[in-house]
Amino acid sequence: MSERGSMHYEIRPGIVVKTENAAKPESQSSALLRSLLADLPHVSASVDFGCGKLRYCDAVLDKTDILAIVDSEIQLSRMQILKGTTSTIRETVSRSNRIQVYNDLEFTKLNGDFDRAFCINVLSAIPFISKRRQIMKVIRSHLRPNGTCLYVVQYRNSDFHRMRSMPNARSWRDGFLIDSLRGFSFYGLISPDSLISMARKAGFAICQVRRNEGSVYVWASRR
Numbered sequence: 538m539s540e541r542g543s544m545h546y547e548i549r550p551g552i553v554v555k556t557e558n559a560a561k562p563e564s565q566s567s568a569l570l571r572s573l574l575a576d577l578p579h580v581s582a583s584v585d586f587g588c589g590k591l592r593y594c595d596a597v598l599d600k601t602d603i604l605a606i607v608d609s610e611i612q613l614s615r616m617q618i619l620k621g622t623t624s625t626i627r628e629t630v631s632r633s634n635r636i637q638v639y640n641d642l643e644f645t646k647l648n649g650d651f652d653r654a655f656c657i658n659v660l661s662a663i664p665f666i667s668k669r670r671q672i673m674k675v676i677r678s679h680l681r682p683n684g685t686c687l688y689v690v691q692y693r694n695s696d697f698h699r700m701r702s703m704p705n706a707r708s709w710r711d712g713f714l715i716d717s718l719r720g721f722s723f724y725g726l727i728s729p730d731s732l733i734s735m736a737r738k739a740g741f742a743i744c745q746v747r748r749n750e751g752s753v754y755v756w757a758s759r760r
């Protein structure tokens with residue numbers, strides 16, 4: 538195993554998973570997650586860990602004074618289409634004085650004290666279990682006592698079934714790799730039980746678990 542810079546995970550020589558390619562645009566957001574976010578009480582400080590293409594950024598920002606967004610530097614600095622405009626994430630959010638941007642290394646070093654964290658479809662994009670554990674611990678260490686994190690992973694869907702049987706797919710650990718023109722993608726199928734057990738091992742107490750259409754939503758408290 539080797540983790541290259543910018544969230545490129547080298548599974549073996551020549552097989553590198555570039556997780557930044559996994560992020561979906563705002564137009565492909567989950568209705569259930571949007572309604573869940575809209576019902577949250579307002580807090581002072583939140584963090585969206587693995588923010589991707591800012592899919593849930595506006596919805597999270599509506600319920601917090603300050604929002605920290607975290608991703609790899611490549612995801613934050615590369616030109617991409619965001620809400621129909623070609624720009625970078627750093628440039629797009631620089632217009633808001635309520636959003637702070639950190640790459641993963643900057644965030645690890647930050648003395649944060651967040652009320653609430655989000656880690657949405659991030660763990661399942663990471664092929665190494667040790668790295669998933671490390672992320673959960675970093676998030677927990679940045680929460681205030683009784684601060685909470687919402688973990689979401691998709692562990693079952695009909696697309697996965699179809700993709701898994703494609704000729705360019707191969708099994709890897711708890712998921713599968715797809716070899717495409719843009720390089721390798723990884724889809725980890727983390728079951729609700731294993732997500733809960735990982736969160737407990739990272740020191741969280743589980744507050745609420747909800748399953749919907751092959752995704753699991755786990756609210757975990759720092760304690």
Ligand SMILES: C[S@@+](CC[C@H](N)C(=O)[O-])C[C@H]1O[C@@H](n2cnc3c(N)ncnc32)[C@H](O)[C@@H]1O
Nearest residue numbers: 544556557559560587588589592608609641657
């Ligand atoms: C599938 S995308 C999800 C993005 C966003 N949360 C969403 O739901 O639209 C996974 C994201 O995790 C990021 N990521 C992967 N490993 C990471 C790490 N160690 N630290 C921070 N972000 C990471 C990737 O760059 C990518 O943007």
